[in-house]
Amino acid sequence: MSYKWLFQASLAFIILLFSTGASWYEGSGILENPWEWGYSTPVTQLLNVELNHATDISQLDYFVYAAKFHPFFPVIMFISGIYLFILLGYRLLQxxxxxxxxxxxxxxxxxxxxxxxxxxxxxxxxxxxxxxxxxxxxxxxxxxxxxxxxxxxxxxxxxxx
CATH class of the missing domain: 1.20.58 (Methane Monooxygenase Hydroxylase; Chain G, domain 1)
Structure with a gap:
């Protein structure tokens, strides 16, 4: 196994994990903004859950809220995920x-x-x-x-x- 490939994959995975955690943290701000619940909770609405309390919101909707209003870490998460996916595809199909x-x-x-x-x-x-x-x-x-x-x-x- 190539060390260059392993280094790139490890770095992309670490960046993906860090940016996912940061995005999740920033997206938890939706709990404090009930006026956004109707617009930034597509996963919860897809599951047909009626939003009465902040605990009804799906954890995946945190990422939607973060992507809409605090896009830095979601963009880093997206880019590192796509890079890791392409890197794995290249490794398998080289x-x-x-x-x-x-x-x-x-x-x-x-x-x-x-x-x-x-x-x-x-x-x-x-x-x-x-x-x-x-x-x-x-x-x-x-x-x-x-x-x-x-x-x-x-x-x-x-x-x-």
Missing amino acids: KNHKRFSYFAFGVGTLLLFLCNIVSNSPSIGADIFFKIMLSGGIGLISVAFILYFQVFKTIWLKYVS
Whole structure:
């Protein structure tokens, strides 16, 4: 196992854990803002729980609240999670660049789809997430095309010469 890969994965995982804890702490501010319960609790509403008390709010809604109003740590959490996911995909598919290009294209497409979901939100955090997902999706799709055609070019040159 490569030490470079292990170092990158460990660092990304530690940053993910730290930023998750910080986001969870910042998102607990929703308990003190009952006027936001109707707008920042999609997980609780999805579970059909009637919000009468602060204890009724799902812990996952803390992350939604933090992403909307305190986006620094949720953005770090998102970026480190995506980086760790791509790093694991690269490690598993490093022998086959063509499959990794498919993987990168799929992750880029997923980011563009998620970007479309948060595009209409008026909050500052959603705007930041929109920009990060848009640039990440376009970047990953570009990398996927470069890798795919680089492999295609290498294979084509072998047959031609």
